[in-house]
Amino acid sequence: MNIAGMSLLHGMLVPAIEVVTGTVMVAAVRWRQPGRSMRWLLFGLVAGTGTAVVVYWMLARQGLLPGDAPRSLWVWITLTVLAVVLLVTGWTRFGWGRRTGAVLATLLAVLCIGLSVNQWSGFYPSTGRAWQGLTGQPLSNEASLRSLVELRNIPEPNGKIIPIRVQNSTSRFHHRTEYVYLPPAWFAGPTPPQLPALILIGGVITTPEDWVRSGGAVAAVQDFAATHHGQAPILVFVDPTGGLSNDTECVDGPHGNVDTHITKEVRPYVISAFGAAPDPARWAVAGWSMGGTCAVDLTVEHSDLFHTFVDISGDQGPNIGDRNQTVADLYGGHADQWARFDPATAMAGHGRYDNVAGWFQAEGHRTVGHRLTSPQIRAATALNTVAQANNIATVFLQQPGRHTWPFAANAFRQSLPWLNSRLCN
Numbered sequence: 001m002n003i004a005g006m007s008l009l010h011g012m013l014v015p016a017i018e019v020v021t022g023t024v025m026v027a028a029v030r031w032r033q034p035g036r037s038m039r040w041l042l043f044g045l046v047a048g049t050g051t052a053v054v055v056y057w058m059l060a061r062q063g064l065l066p067g068d069a070p071r072s073l074w075v076w077i078t079l080t081v082l083a084v085v086l087l088v089t090g091w092t093r094f095g096w097g098r099r100t101g102a103v104l105a106t107l108l109a110v111l112c113i114g115l116s117v118n119q120w121s122g123f124y125p126s127t128g129r130a131w132q133g134l135t136g137q138p139l140s141n142e143a144s145l146r147s148l149v150e151l152r153n154i155p156e157p158n159g160k161i162i163p164i165r166v167q168n169s170t171s172r173f174h175h176r177t178e179y180v181y182l183p184p185a186w187f188a189g190p191t192p193p194q195l196p197a198l199i200l201i202g203g204v205i206t207t208p209e210d211w212v213r214s215g216g217a218v219a220a221v222q223d224f225a226a227t228h229h230g231q232a233p234i235l236v237f238v239d240p241t242g243g244l245s246n247d248t249e250c251v252d253g254p255h256g257n258v259d260t261h262i263t264k265e266v267r268p269y270v271i272s273a274f275g276a277a278p279d280p281a282r283w284a285v286a287g288w289s290m291g292g293t294c295a296v297d298l299t300v301e302h303s304d305l306f307h308t309f310v311d312i313s314g315d316q317g318p319n320i321g322d323r324n325q326t327v328a329d330l331y332g333g334h335a336d337q338w339a340r341f342d343p344a345t346a347m348a349g350h351g352r353y354d355n356v357a358g359w360f361q362a363e364g365h366r367t368v369g370h371r372l373t374s375p376q377i378r379a380a381t382a383l384n385t386v387a388q389a390n391n392i393a394t395v396f397l398q399q400p401g402r403h404t405w406p407f408a409a410n411a412f413r414q415s416l417p418w419l420n421s422r423l424c425n
Contacts, residue, residue, distance in 0.1 A: 122405035361398075
């Protein structure tokens with residue numbers, strides 16, 4: 001049995017864990033004082049249900065579409081709170097055997113919450129990917145920057161992933177380790193060719209490795225390069241947040257000067273360190289969710305640096321709630337910054353673009369009238385209209401699906417031939 005290859009999104013592993021958890025929880029609840037225990041049981045259920053409602057409301061307030069979450073998430077949130085209530089109220093009455101069972105039931109319930117969240121986001125498709133991500137394992141085919149000198153004349157049919165530490169003296173943005181993927185063509189001779197480059201950006205809760213572990217970007221480019229004589233763009237996996245709870249929307253503001261970091265630090269570094277082509281026609285930005293918003297914004301605001309974007313399920317513009325909340329929190333109260341970073345406003349203010357193009361792809365569900373609809377599709381439709389009005393050539397795809405990493409991974413594969421044709425012309 002290939003344990004590392006077991007799916008966390010399909011198959012029987014997750015249902016099996018849920019059945020085991022339910023069995024342990026039932027076994028851990030053995031009543032000696034039925035009346036008192038029943039009162040705590042009812043209290044725990046009410047507290048658990050209330051917690052689930054509050055979590056739903058908080059996620060909806062952040063625009064994270066809790067209605068798309070699997071029902072099991074709300075069940076396990078409720079049962080986890082119930083397990084905690086029963087554990088705390090029964091601790092003094094339990095023997096060590098029941099205490100151990102109650103603690104185990106609580107931990108398994110928390111695990112089931114994590115598995116439900118993972119099924120909602122598609123963050124870790126398999127047990128192996130989850131282990132690599134949670135334990136901080138090196139990325140597959142990773143090599144140090146120092147080792148590139150030795151690898152220079154050695155064919156690398158799969159390319160290499162290189163961790164990079166980009167200086168932040170201009171932006172002062174405290175980012176984590178970022179990565180660059182060098183395709184096989186980079187190793188084809190004694191001097192690196194001037195390859196095009198593609199920046200990839202994930203969602204709000206993200207790490208620089210996510211497009212590799214969850215989005216399958218390197219695997220997609222490796223497959224593409226295998227049928228195109230090793231030719232493919234350099235991939236640049238930036239850190240757009242600096243942490244898991246910092247929603248920057250890739251703008252400059254109190255949450256961090258991410259726009260400056262990407263445009264004035266990351267891009268020049270990749271050109272200098274890896275010989276990437278400086279021509280903006282050979283640079284693109286692609287992203288999913290928040291990263292899709294970033295991709296549009298960076299391109300239309302900095303068309304002197306990037307000529308191509310891929311927006312997968314992004315928003316209509318950078319936001320943390322409504323406009324007033326966004327101006328107050330994301331921009332520190334500076335309303336002029338909202339206008340600067342709003343893509344539709346930036347495009348209208350710029351006017352006609354020259355040789356700029358974009359790919360919009362969004363997921364949705366079918367309505368009674370058999371039309372696809374979702375906030376992402378509405379956002380893409382609005383931006384696509386403004387882009388075309390300002391001479392930006394676009395591709396616009398609407399597809400059934402959910403707001404998950406598997407959708408993002410598939411969309412990236414679909415866009416790759418188009419991207420390559422744009423960057424290699």
